[in-house]
Structure formats: C-alpha cells, structure tokens
Amino acid sequence: MNDSSPPAPDSFFTGVRLLDPASGLDVRGDLLVRDGRIVDLGAALGRPDGVRVIAAEDAILCPGLVDTRAALGEPGYEYRETIASAAIAAAAGGITTLAALPDSLPAIDDPALVHLLLARGEATGSLTILPYGALTRGCKGEELAELGLLREAGAIAFTDGGRAVGSARLMRLALSYARGFGARIVQHPEDPSLAGGGVATEGELATRLGLPGIPAAAEAILVARDIRLAELTGGAVHFAHVSTGEALDLIRRAKDAGLSVTCDTAPPYFDLNETAIGDFRTYAKLSPPLRAEADRLAVLAALADGTIDAIASDHQPRDADDKRLPFAQATPGGAGLVTLLAVTLAQVHGGALNMAQAIDLLTARPARLLGIEAGRLAKGAPADLCLFHPEAAWQVEAGALPGKAQNTPFDGRALEGRVLGTWKAGRRVFG
Amino acid sequence: MLHSRVARSNIHLLTTMGSRVRVIGPPTLIPAEVGRLGVEVFHDMRAGLAGADIVMMLRLQRERMARGGMVPSAREYFRFFGLDAEKLGFAKDDALVMHPGPMNRGVEIDSAVADDPVRSVIREQVEMGVAVRMAVLDTLSRRGGRNER
Numbered sequence: 001m002n003d004s005s006p007p008a009p010d011s012f013f014t015g016v017r018l019l020d021p022a023s024g025l026d027v028r029g030d031l032l033v034r035d036g037r038i039v040d041l042g043a044a045l046g047r048p049d050g051v052r053v054i055a056a057e058d059a060i061l062c063p064g065l066v067d068t069r070a071a072l073g074e075p076g077y078e079y080r081e082t083i084a085s086a087a088i089a090a091a092a093g094g095i096t097t098l099a100a101l102p103d104s105l106p107a108i109d110d111p112a113l114v115h116l117l118l119a120r121g122e123a124t125g126s127l128t129i130l131p132y133g134a135l136t137r138g139c140k141g142e143e144l145a146e147l148g149l150l151r152e153a154g155a156i157a158f159t160d161g162g163r164a165v166g167s168a169r170l171m172r173l174a175l176s177y178a179r180g181f182g183a184r185i186v187q188h189p190e191d192p193s194l195a196g197g198g199v200a201t202e203g204e205l206a207t208r209l210g211l212p213g214i215p216a217a218a219e220a221i222l223v224a225r226d227i228r229l230a231e232l233t234g235g236a237v238h239f240a241h242v243s244t245g246e247a248l249d250l251i252r253r254a255k256d257a258g259l260s261v262t263c264d265t266a267p268p269y270f271d272l273n274e275t276a277i278g279d280f281r282t283y284a285k286l287s288p289p290l291r292a293e294a295d296r297l298a299v300l301a302a303l304a305d306g307t308i309d310a311i312a313s314d315h316q317p318r319d320a321d322d323k324r325l326p327f328a329q330a331t332p333g334g335a336g337l338v339t340l341l342a343v344t345l346a347q348v349h350g351g352a353l354n355m356a357q358a359i360d361l362l363t364a365r366p367a368r369l370l371g372i373e374a375g376r377l378a379k380g381a382p383a384d385l386c387l388f389h390p391e392a393a394w395q396v397e398a399g400a401l402p403g404k405a406q407n408t409p410f411d412g413r414a415l416e417g418r419v420l421g422t423w424k425a426g427r428r429v430f431g
Numbered sequence: 432m433l434h435s436r437v438a439r440s441n442i443h444l445l446t447t448m449g450s451r452v453r454v455i456g457p458p459t460l461i462p463a464e465v466g467r468l469g470v471e472v473f474h475d476m477r478a479g480l481a482g483a484d485i486v487m488m489l490r491l492q493r494e495r496m497a498r499g500g501m502v503p504s505a506r507e508y509f510r511f512f513g514l515d516a517e518k519l520g521f522a523k524d525d526a527l528v529m530h531p532g533p534m535n536r537g538v539e540i541d542s543a544v545a546d547d548p549v550r551s552v553i554r555e556q557v558e559m560g561v562a563v564r565m566a567v568l569d570t571l572s573r574r575g576g577r578n579e580r
Binding site: 137143144145146147148149152173176177179180181233234 | 457458459474475500501502503504506507510511
C-alpha cells in the first residue's frame, strides 16, 4: 500500500465484545471508525449510514497488538524474512505495532538506518515499526553507539538484540549514559561467559541427549548484576524473554524496591518446556533455551501477578538451512508473530490468566513500556484493531504460516483463538 | 568534568564566593556525588543553561572517546553538549562564555561562539591565567625562600 491507496472506509463494528484493558472496558457493543480513527464506542450505538458494517457474534475486538520484540531479517538477512513478509505475518497475528531488533546487517547503529526502518514500516501500510537502536557499535559489545543521535532519530530504546552485554563496565556506562537521554536499555539476560557453547538448558534432558548445557543460573546471574548496576547508575533496564523463576524472583524484588526494572517474556517460555526439543527438533532450539517445567510455571505465575510487563513475540525468522542441521549447530530462534495471540489465549483457556490480563499484556502494557500512544480503544485513538474469535480452533503447521518465516516451535500445536481481522488506521490489513 | 582539575578548582572557588554553580554533561562524565560539593547537576543543556550568567566550557579529552569510552563520538557530544549559538540562547541574553583552553572547536564549542567578540572572554581568561600562574609561582618561590632559613 502507498499514498495513492484510497482512504480507509468508515467502519462500524457491531455486536462485538469490546475489550480495552487500558480503560477497563469490557462490554458487548459497537465501535465506529471514521478517517482512520475511533470516533465512538460503547453499548448499542446507533448505526450511521454509509459505513462498512462488521458484525461478528462471539468475537472480541481489542486494540491492535503491540509487540515489543521481533527481528525482521531486513536489512541483511532477507533470505529469512523481509519487512514486507514480516508485515504479512504480523497482520495475520493481529499485530499493528512492532519494535524491531537492531542486530541486523548492518546493525542499526546509525541515525540513517533508524530513518530507513521507520520509512520501510510506513511503506507497509499495515505495521508501525519502532526501531531499537544498537546499544554498541555493530552490536559487538565493545563501544557505545551514538545513543543520543539514534534516540533523536526515533530509536525507541537500546539493545544488542540477541547478544548480551557481558562486560559489567560497559553495561554500567550504557545505563548511565542512556539515563541522560531518558532511554531504556534492553538486555538479553544470559551471562555469555557461562552460557558460551551451550545449546540447551543444563540438566537431565540435555545430559540424556548429549547436548552441551546452559545453566539456568546464567540468566539469574546477569539479571542480578544488572539490577545492581541499575541501582548504581539510576538507569532503566529491561530484561527480554525472561525464562527462569530465579530471575523473575530477582526482578519482582527489584520492582518492589522501586527500581526502574521491567521485563517481558515470550510464548515459548510459558507454553513449552525443554522436552519440546524431543528428538533434536531444531525448531525448538531457542535463545534462551527452553527451560524446566518448574520455570515454565514460574513464568506463568509472574504473568498472573504482574511481574512481567509484556508478552513479546520474540520473532526470530530462520530459513530451512539455518535449522536443517545437527541440533548443536542449528541457529537458535523461533518464528512468533502469527502465533503470539493464540498461544497466549491457551493460558486463558487453561485458567492461568483471565482474558483482560492476557490482552493487557499484548496491548496496553507493552505500549506503556515503549512509551507510545497505542494499544487502546479510545475516542480519538488511531483505529489499530484486532478482531478475534477466542474459541475458533486451528492447528499450527510449519510451512503453512502467513509470511516467510516458518520456523515455529509450535509446529503441530492445536490452538483455540483465531484472528478474524486486523485493521491499521482504519484500513483492513488482514482477514 | 570527571577528569577536570579546572572544574574542581572552579567549583571550590565559586561556591566559596557565593555563586550558584551548575554542572551539565552526560552522566558518564559527571563524578559520583558531585552534588555534595554544592552544585546542581543537569544532563540537558536547555535546562542547565536556563538563566545562566556565565557559561564555562570544559575541554573534552579526546582519549575519553577512544574504544570503550564514556562518550560515543565527537559529533554526538557536539550535538547535545557542544556550545553553539542555539544552546547559548538558553542562557541569559548577555551571558559570557569562558573556556580554560585549549579548545576542541567543533566538539565542546562552536568557533562562532568561541570567537564571538561580545560574548566570549576566552582570550582574556587565558591571558589572565598566565598572570595568575606567574603570581602563584612568585608567591610560592618567595615563601619557599623563607622556609629555608
């Protein structure tokens, strides 16, 4: 889509369950969109003339999902994913805003590259891309990138993506320097000196399979260190894809102490455990690795009690050649855009979360984390919307997912909850 | 500031003389607990310079930007902390500009500001610095002579 596309038609959603965790709204009713914005919502509005009517009994209308963490493959890894294909997958998953990781090729360590990603996102017409800036030049973990200039260009926060900042000195500098610009540092919480060479969580299963292990403590150690550094510098740290109970306990305590500490997790860490790697299924090789069942349950508990601020897709596109290798050699990472909502809903159906909590973790809370005006149903807000049927059943099938990346760790998983339609600024971009 | 003798001397002197002193810079260059010396700390030039009578720049030591340094680049430092006409505009209309020298033009100070005949007193500052050093050396050497006896 581009500027020459006709304007989005005015739409009237009727008889849907309106769910807006930001305001606490949860009511069966109607919602009117004009000129790309929500102009009215509530129980039983009058149906205006000349609008496209979308009637969906039993469906839920919520804000378009806000994904705080996804790799796009572009620039540099277009064989895995392009922005265009990621936008297709995101729309199919109900995602309308996405924060893009900077460890591309080149890394997003120059203001011009931030502008490039912003423009490419706009050109999709369906997805707002919020670029992360590289924390260090080339995401190499050696010297600070130009955080101020990147921030000014539009970088939403700073991270080295899937690479942890291993040096305590550098992390201290980063937290301290970024504080001056009011920016958050996003850490891949895994002590590289402890995790190096490992491919699965250290324990009985890795031992039986003969795989080099990564101790779960590698996560807690880095989290503990960085919480201490956040305290020392007054900086803000965010831990991505937290996967262990021990790390979550540390984060919970840091939050209680009033520190600027936040975190997210991703669906694999509350839906799967280490047994998913089964007979060396490389699609279940992730970073951090899938954990023990006790950790999966701890992640669920932390979602329910609010310790975790957002559920991110942690989308990491890989092609067949990245994965069709012996387990230890395969590239870690799973596709996550299409399945983000449905895998989260599995925990609603399972009783671990209620519907409002689940949608909050996918919309309003990630928007707050990123400091953006998205993720809410409100008069005047852009009509970024996701319409889904919470019970519609489907089965995940690697090879049949919308978009290019097919490396889902959920291959074969039966799910309930299906996106019926996605709207970006009032324009239907899926369904 | 973290590495500056000039800053420490001036903070001791000016606070003793009753001036209000503010320090402005990225957090990585501000020494720990500097507020205990009686100064206010800012990380933003607009807020820090608001209402200032005198703006004294400090030399950014280039080796501090080397690999693993505390500031990512000279261009970024200039953009956010380099004194140019726009940032000087945040201070009082007749605020004076000082710098102990030697200057890194285009890093912590724009030449247009450094060479401004009305606002900049940098040349006078350097000239008086020579006189002060001479006076200090003279005093110390006389006193040293007395102590020998």
